[in-house]
Amino acid sequence: MAELIDPTVRLQASVLAAVNEFREDRDYPTPWFVNDVDPPALTDTAAFAAYVKRVLSELGEAAGRADWFVPMTTLWWAEGDQMLGRLAIRHRLTPPLEKAGGHIGYDVRPSARRHGHATAMLAAALPIAHSLGIRRALLTCDETYTASQRVIETNGGQFIDRVGDKRRYWMPTS
Template identity: 75%
Template sequence: MERWDRPRLIEPTTRLRSSFLAAVAEFRADRDYPTPWFVTDVDAAALADAEAFDTYVARLRAERHETGVRAAGLVPMTTLWWAAGDQMLGRLAIRHRLTRQLEQVGGHIGYDVRPGARRRGHATAMLAAALPVAASLGITRAL
């Protein structure tokens, strides 16, 4: 039986709002790496308002479908959070298909580990957990 305090990929959830906000603050304060795309893509209102955060989480879930893709150049993607208990440790997005640009930069799977959780094997574990999800989406060879 899998323990909930063991890190695993989960659906984005409003339950982790405070941990998500703390992670965003860590990413922004990190001077060793550029701020990840997903941090700059968070709706500003979602960082200040619980109801707007609910809308943000719903948007992430909707992006799995063509109708949820928000802008030209983006593709449907499944966003999952790497979490242990009530702590968000990272996020991962599996792009369902690639554009020419994503073939060159980005690939099928993009991921970020929260600065305070780095160097503990989370990235490797996240990628390993993501491969069966990618396969279920019809991705036979993830880039």
């Protein structure tokens, strides 16, 4: 059964395969996290371990980070040795994240889509967001991305409004 886990070097082969799938997918834009993977991590085991360490360190405030950075918890949706998706819980929001991004973002690798993983991932993330002090989470999705709209609404998201090409939802975390 799939579950949210901390990023781990144990899943290196599967993560790299997922990155390639995301890059080859012509149906959806490449998720930002794919471009955030340090290029050496794609070919070098030690660099992949450093990448995992960096992702795990994003939990806290840190000097020298980009001014758009907010602390976030990154989790991988995995079953056995297969990374099926990635989820990030942003601990707080900036004005740009209030318009597009929200508290929780998730991506399911193309070969694992349409199996209920996004809905299950988001449901599993809500108690974690609550434990971080987020009582209601803001989620956003593209106006044209009906699958993500269904995921959010199935998990209790209440439509707020549209900002540009994004739909915004409030979602209780408890």
